[in-house]
Amino acid sequence: MTSTRPDLVVREATPDDAETVLRLVKEIAAHQAQSDSVTVTAEQWAGHLGRPDITVLLAEIDRQPVGYVSSVRRLHLWSGSDIVALDDLYVRPGHRDAGVGRLLMTELARRSGGLTITWGVQPDNDAAIRFYRRLGAAVRAKVMCAWSRAAQPVQ
Incomplete structure (x- = not known):
């Protein structure tokens, strides 16, 4: 897909893009002070991208990555139908506020076939919340919990 900016293109990542995707994942994790949480490898990403x-x-601008959006299609048990669970939306510094994020979100919606898209955002990320509201997303407060394997009781 090409935007109104002829130099900005959005395309689906393939297994050949595994190193690029991993680099971007590491960048967003560092931006969120969560680098230690990234344990996935490029080899795993190659499998995921298939x-x-x-x-x-x-x-991409001039075939150089400037951002990405990642999602997983999954069953929503309450509705009995699929939804798209957005995992990350990331735009590299220097390319923010230039329509990249909006284009990624719009393209994800287009490719999602009308399915509901859900995602989480840190409650203190005011810029992201403003951005999502401008897209027309409903912003609702909900606490997300994670139960790591190390914290689970031994059976």
Whole structure:
């Protein structure tokens, strides 16, 4: 897909893009002070990028990545239908506020076939919340919990 900016293109990542996707994942983790949480490898990403339930879209300018959005299609048990669970939306510094994030989100919606898209955002990330509201997303407060394997009781 090409935006109104002829130099900005969004395309689906393939297994050949595994190193690029991993680099971008590490960048967003560092931005969120969560670098220690990234344990995935490029080899694992290559496998993930071949799965039909995982979508990663890369935004590129002159074939150089400037951002990405990643999502997983999954069953929503309450509705009995699928939803798209957005995992990350990331735009590199220097390319923010230039329409990259909006284009990535719009393209994800277009490729999602009308399915509801859900995601989380840190409650103190005011810029992201403003951005999502401008897209027309409903912003609702909800606490997300994670139960790591190390914290689970031994059976």
